[in-house]
Amino acid sequence: MNLTEKQKVLIEKLGVFNERSGMTPVEGRILALLIVSDVVELTFDEIKELLEIGKSTTSNALNMLQIKGRIEYITKLGDRKRYFRVKILNWEKQIEQRMMAMLAMSDLMKEVLANRSDKTPEFNKELTKLNQFFDFMREEFSESFFKWKNRK
Amino acid sequence: MNLTEKQKVLIEKLGVFNERSGMTPVEGRILALLIVSDVVELTFDEIKELLEIGKSTTSNALNMLQIKGRIEYITKLGDRKRYFRVKILNWEKQIEQRMMAMLAMSDLMKEVLANRSDKTPEFNKELTKLNQFFDFMREEFSESFFKWKNRK
DNA sequence: TATTTAGTTCTACATTTGCAGAACTAAATG
DNA sequence: CATTTAGTTCTGCAAATGTAGAACTAAATA
Known part of the structure; x- marks a missing residue:
């Protein structure tokens, strides 16, 4: 799983937009990633690696985004990881x-x-x-x- | 020129509201003051004294509020002071x-x-x-x- | 032309924010 | 029951923000 240059640019663009509506840079980019990425459900570690951010930052941002109602996660049988996705609706x-x-x-x-x-x-x-x-x-x-x- | 307790409370309330829509605390309170005060045109010094804020803070906040199009000032013949007021329209x-x-x-x-x-x-x-x-x-x-x- | 007035700009500082990495934890696995 | 996994919490730090006060400036006044 990795991103095209075009996708990276889009994530930054959307990221800035999100910042301006009250998110931290990382929150904005995580949300952007989940909208731009072709894989619509990403794990903690995938998000962390794709955006090159720290573990605690990832944890906190994901929690904030959930509290704000912007994302949610699903789980899969026999797999402990959380799969995060946007709550578009x-x-x-x-x-x-x-x-x-x-x-x-x-x-x-x-x-x-x-x-x-x-x-x-x-x-x-x-x-x-x-x-x-x-x-x-x-x-x-x-x-x-x-x-x-x-x-x- | 001074404020009633009720007015002070209202200024803080409106001030917080303004903060949450992207102003600094002082900007928010200046704007609030100009809406709540019975004197609708206040000078630099009146604002500074009423809100108990520094000179540079007053200067910067007033300039920002003008740039943002939220306030304007008028002048009076034979009086060098600027009289600031909200641009309600x-x-x-x-x-x-x-x-x-x-x-x-x-x-x-x-x-x-x-x-x-x-x-x-x-x-x-x-x-x-x-x-x-x-x-x-x-x-x-x-x-x-x-x-x-x-x-x- | 020295002083006052009305405000601006500069310097400094305390607070807040955003993030990273290390230490930690609870559950699952070998 | 020792280890791995998947994340959380704690500690610390660098940068940004918001404010104050001092120094400064330009125009008006004495």
């Missing part, structure tokens, strides 16, 4: 959660607004409008996700 | 950009898919479905943003 949920998390500011904003003096009506009006934007988007997004889930 | 654009950035993975995914062998048809099918999800969402979101901008 979870991605939609991931995206949904993160979108909604972004719009969660709405609640905080309402709290801020409730505490503002009425001596800055213009500012308050803008904040109110922003709030309406959040509410609107939350509604729209739920609808979109619903629409996707229930498509034929 | 930019928030919608911020949200839009970040949403779209999340879905930008779609392009990367297509590249990955193009490079996968056809020996893993099931996996590839799932990836394809994920891609369709991204495309669908991108379309939906653009529509939603458009709808918001053109509402009466």
